[in-house]
Amino acid sequence: MNRRQFMRLAAGAAVFPAAARIAWAQTWPARSIRAFVTAGPGSAVDVVPRVVFDQLAIQLGQPIVVENRGGAGGTIAVTMVARAPPDGYTILAASSALTVAPWLHPSLPYDTSRDLAAVAALGSIPNVLITSPLNGSKTIAQFIAAAKKKPGSFNYASTGVGTATHMSAERFRVSAGIDAVHVPTKSGPEALTEVLSGRADFYLCPLATALPFIRDGKVLGLAVSGAMRLPELPDVPTTAEAGLADADYTFWLGLFAPRRTARDIVARLHHETVKAMRTPHVAEKLGTLGVAPMPMAPEEFDAVVKDEIASNALLVKAAGIRPD
Numbered sequence: 001m002n003r004r005q006f007m008r009l010a011a012g013a014a015v016f017p018a019a020a021r022i023a024w025a026q027t028w029p030a031r032s033i034r035a036f037v038t039a040g041p042g043s044a045v046d047v048v049p050r051v052v053f054d055q056l057a058i059q060l061g062q063p064i065v066v067e068n069r070g071g072a073g074g075t076i077a078v079t080m081v082a083r084a085p086p087d088g089y090t091i092l093a094a095s096s097a098l099t100v101a102p103w104l105h106p107s108l109p110y111d112t113s114r115d116l117a118a119v120a121a122l123g124s125i126p127n128v129l130i131t132s133p134l135n136g137s138k139t140i141a142q143f144i145a146a147a148k149k150k151p152g153s154f155n156y157a158s159t160g161v162g163t164a165t166h167m168s169a170e171r172f173r174v175s176a177g178i179d180a181v182h183v184p185t186k187s188g189p190e191a192l193t194e195v196l197s198g199r200a201d202f203y204l205c206p207l208a209t210a211l212p213f214i215r216d217g218k219v220l221g222l223a224v225s226g227a228m229r230l231p232e233l234p235d236v237p238t239t240a241e242a243g244l245a246d247a248d249y250t251f252w253l254g255l256f257a258p259r260r261t262a263r264d265i266v267a268r269l270h271h272e273t274v275k276a277m278r279t280p281h282v283a284e285k286l287g288t289l290g291v292a293p294m295p296m297a298p299e300e301f302d303a304v305v306k307d308e309i310a311s312n313a314l315l316v317k318a319a320g321i322r323p324d
Contacts, residue, residue: 028088028265032063036081038074038094043159043188044125044206044289045074048253049093051285052122055276066093070186073101073162075108082110086260088269091119095164096252099308103316104162112309118301119255119266120273121294123286126226127168127204127251128211128233130219134198140222140242143202147178155181157191157200161321165191167312168204168225168249170319172239175247195219206251207232207290225249232290252294254301270298 035053039045046068053064069077074097084090102112110116129140137143147154156173158166161184173180183200185191188209194200196218204225211232214221221236225248229238239247255273257266276282277293296304 028268029060029062031089032065033057033060033088034084034090035064035066036077036090036092037066037068038070038077038092038097039159039163040068040070040187043070044208044251045093045095045159045164045188045253047208048122048125048286048289048291049255051282051289052273052276055279055282056272059272059276071160073097073104073160073166075101075105075162078112078116079109081256081258082115084258086258086262088257088261088265090258091269092116092256093122094254094256096250096308097163097167098254098256099305100162100167100312100316102309103313104321113302113306115259116256116305117259117261117266118298118305119257120270120298121296121301121304122253122255122273122277123291123294124250124252125206125208125290125292126224126230127165127249128207128214128221128225128230128236129172129202129223129239130192130195130205130210130214130221131202132195132198133217133220135201135220137222138220140237140239143222144176144178147176147180147201151179152181154178154201155183157183157185157194157203159188159191160184160186164249164251165204165206167315168251169202170321171249171315172204172223172244172247174315174318175239175244192219204249208288211290225251230290253291266298 037046037049050066057064069080074094077092081090081092098112137146156169158169191203192209195203213219221233223239223242224230224233224236225239
């Protein structure tokens, strides 16, 4: 075989797989899609994706079957997706806790950057520091002062070790210079119950979950994460306004697929997800849940994930969190 014949054969071999991939993407999806969620039912990590999935399933013409696999900081669900066939029929709904796990679980059976492909950012959600009225503190300054008077006597709830609510609380704790004991729970509703009962002194709770209880006077909102005050809580200061530098933690939600999933499928899933989020009734619902849009291409979202993995190494060290 001469060089010209070899090059012609090689070119043909390259064309056919590409054509097959395009055809595959055009016929996808031909059956239901499994969506693994890194948290239990009722949490923001579960509720927000479901709002999008309902519309997304209509657009794709196939059902999206949601499977909650909470626990271990969300790594159980991530493992399921990282090991799944890259055929577009298995996706992951995860929070920013995804970028903390590598530093808390050194023996993970997956590599976040290598084994997952970002599809679409569903948005970010501000967290509200809530406490029980029984605590006695009416402002964030009073709360911090009370915690400093009794080092180690305060505790805080989260949805589990390494979750976004855990990291949000740790960033606040480190910034405020207080000593508090972590009380991990299995879900958002359970963490909220700990505060309502007075068993937990505070919880950095997603806005959508906290708001009804704040309005009913069952809990107090003392500070919010984010650069600006929230329209829903105009009298509650931001952590920056409270004089807490670097206390803000971006709690985002996003969709991912196995890394080797065809880029044509990733591109279509991204397009359809964005379209679903812009559908009026979905956009309205996301707004009521306090979700702020994070428009970016899959490649940009991948870059955000990689950057956060690097920066979270410092947070874990500063918080003194010990890896498993």
